[in-house]
Amino acid sequence: MSVTSEVGPLRRVIVQPPGGALERMMPHHIHPSSPDYLLFDDLVHVPQARIEHARMREVLGCVAEVHLLEDLLCEVLDTSARRSVIEDVAQLSHLSDRDVTLLEGLEPSELAQTLIVGTIGGKLDARSLMAPVPNLIFTRDLAARAGDLLIVGNARKEARRRESALTWAVADHHPLFGGVAKAEISREVRGGSYPLTVEGGDILIISSSLALIGASERTTWSMIVHLADELLDAGFSRVLVVEMPRQRSSMHLDTVFTMLSWDRCVVYGPILQPGGAEEVNVMRLSRKGHSTQVDDLDGDLLDALNVEGYPLSEVLCGGGHPIYAHREQWTDGANYVALAPGIVLGYARNERTAVAMSEAGFRCVESTEFLRIFECDFQSDTEKLLTSGEQFAIHVVGSELSRGRGGPRCLTMPIERDG
Numbered sequence: 001m002s003v004t005s006e007v008g009p010l011r012r013v014i015v016q017p018p019g020g021a022l023e024r025m026m027p028h029h030i031h032p033s034s035p036d037y038l039l040f041d042d043l044v045h046v047p048q049a050r051i052e053h054a055r056m057r058e059v060l061g062c063v064a065e066v067h068l069l070e071d072l073l074c075e076v077l078d079t080s081a082r083r084s085v086i087e088d089v090a091q092l093s094h095l096s097d098r099d100v101t102l103l104e105g106l107e108p109s110e111l112a113q114t115l116i117v118g119t120i121g122g123k124l125d126a127r128s129l130m131a132p133v134p135n136l137i138f139t140r141d142l143a144a145r146a147g148d149l150l151i152v153g154n155a156r157k158e159a160r161r162r163e164s165a166l167t168w169a170v171a172d173h174h175p176l177f178g179g180v181a182k183a184e185i186s187r188e189v190r191g192g193s194y195p196l197t198v199e200g201g202d203i204l205i206i207s208s209s210l211a212l213i214g215a216s217e218r219t220t221w222s223m224i225v226h227l228a229d230e231l232l233d234a235g236f237s238r239v240l241v242v243e244m245p246r247q248r249s250s251m252h253l254d255t256v257f258t259m260l261s262w263d264r265c266v267v268y269g270p271i272l273q274p275g276g277a278e279e280v281n282v283m284r285l286s287r288k289g290h291s292t293q294v295d296d297l298d299g300d301l302l303d304a305l306n307v308e309g310y311p312l313s314e315v316l317c318g319g320g321h322p323i324y325a326h327r328e329q330w331t332d333g334a335n336y337v338a339l340a341p342g343i344v345l346g347y348a349r350n351e352r353t354a355v356a357m358s359e360a361g362f363r364c365v366e367s368t369e370f371l372r373i374f375e376c377d378f379q380s381d382t383e384k385l386l387t388s389g390e391q392f393a394i395h396v397v398g399s400e401l402s403r404g405r406g407g408p409r410c411l412t413m414p415i416e417r418d419g
Helices: 046-060 069-076 082-093 097-104 108-117 158-173 184-188 221-233 301-307 324-330 351-359 367-376 382-386
Strands: 010-015 065-068 143-146 149-152 203-205 210-215 238-243 257-261 264-267 281-288 291-297 313-316 337-340 343-347 363-366 392-396 413-417
Touching: 010 046, 010 069, 010 337, 046 343, 046 367, 046 392, 065 069, 069 108, 069 158, 082 097, 082 108, 082 158, 108 158, 143 203, 143 413, 149 158, 149 184, 149 221, 184 221, 203 257, 210 221, 221 238, 221 281, 221 291, 238 301, 257 337, 264 301, 281 301, 291 301, 313 351, 324 351, 343 351, 351 363, 351 392, 363 367, 367 392
Parallel strands: 010 065, 210 238, 264 313, 343 392, 363 392
Antiparallel strands: 010 413, 143 149, 203 210, 238 281, 257 264, 281 291, 337 343
């Protein structure tokens, strides 16, 4: 398994459906000033979020093998690894010996739900042992595949630290990742070691030789320097670092820039404006002898990619309108995930962005319509779809999922793409 681009045909992907962790959220969990803040902007209507996520999984399943993170975790907890997983979570959540003994007595499925939802067995009214981890639905941030290397996230925010522990459990002990190389710096700082933090939303793989990493609110320069060394050792020839404003609206690079095909991207326009408040700077990290060289690149992100041999035409989030661009970036208008080159998945609510996609040659369809087209026009044959040459912008309803500040790319962790 490897991932050497953002747009090669998707073959395997990990997602996590909304469930009990979101149902446990209370009003104090959505206030940034609260010590219990869980990084959501509002309480989610969970039944609708489940419907939205299920529809997204249906679309993904047209091209890829879709794995549920909770299923992978459950399988790990049915092995001898369960003891070490319990110990890691107990340390992070300051559980008593009595609670640890209780966890040890649970069946694997009950234990998995307990570790996610925070209550015994994951039941809403059961005794609470720890806070829920609702952000687990954003599997992109948990880990990123970069070529043959797996970079397990080290979460910046306390609310997401247990997610990192659960991801390590799967990465270390599930046969799906047997023999997969993991970034050593991720392992060294597992459990939370600011400022060495990284989340997968800041890692974009342009090709087998070029990676983009956002220096953002969540991913730090100090971590990037270490990761760049490992990526350069693993076969990448350069890493472009995109220095971003430290703000919640653009917490990760993929909230302002994602790839649509080999030569096209969707981008939030203000990051390209010279001298603007949200302009990004780009630097190149590469090898010079045995040391790592840092070069400050002139121009904007698209200029930098062009210099590196990847000229891109852009679709502007919100159609480039000064108001709609800001509104739709906030609701993940720039956060598309590619199922294949020119076949991408985004949120239906970002209507001005959809118009811009249509003007760029994409056939914009609702998810239900795409599923009908896949069945009727392509006879549910993935290869017919991939070789058709048609460009689709598939839009799923995301009115509830977007309340956590994440779009379809955030909700998916590709672990295998064709080259």
